[in-house]
Amino acid sequence: AQKITQTQPGMFVQEKEAVTLDCTYDTSDQSYGLFWYKQPSSGEMIFLIYQGSYDEQNATEGRYSLNFQKARKSANLVISASQLGDSAMYFCAMSGLISNFGNEKLTFGTGTRLTIIP
């Protein structure tokens, strides 16, 4: 079974500073994916970034980067130059097998509420 742990229930960060959101995971699968999603107060889930377990380079998408440390089983999200619009819940998730047919599902962490202070 997969497990995602996000130990920071809430964070306050000054605007324009960089912020790191922690995520550790546990799985027995050899192949898996790691994801970060943003959920603003409006409720929708917005995909931010993806890292495959065999990807050797850390994924980057604009101001978002994923600090993937496989040996430590961590997949921290780094947001550079934070903006007021970054205030939201952030969820770390990983894909894992749920059937013998190779089907996968996403397992989500409990989330971190990020608040950007002007």
Add this chain to the structure above:
Amino acid sequence: DSGVTQTPKHLITATGQRVTLRCSPRSGDLSVYWYQQSLDQGLQFLIQYYNGEERAKGNILERFSAQQFPDLHSELNLSSLELGDSALYFCASSPHPTGVTGELFFGEGSRLTVL
């Protein structure tokens, strides 16, 4: 805009009632996932369909059922509703039949309140 459409956005009903939530996936996506987000359980996987066939089940109650139609839209039916069923129900789509490689595209969710 993810391209995934969910209706209704908000729904208020009473215990014991039955509701149907509808999802239209992104154009071309054959795979649909349903997730439930409640305050105490976080985001929980319910069920997945691919091209009309059920592919995987998660923590879905027997009172809940789903289907995917030939036009690929999906419906989640919730019956004998209880207070604890109040949650945000997400539909997500993917072009992949089995894997979640890449990303899942989520709809805006249907917020169900059971009184």
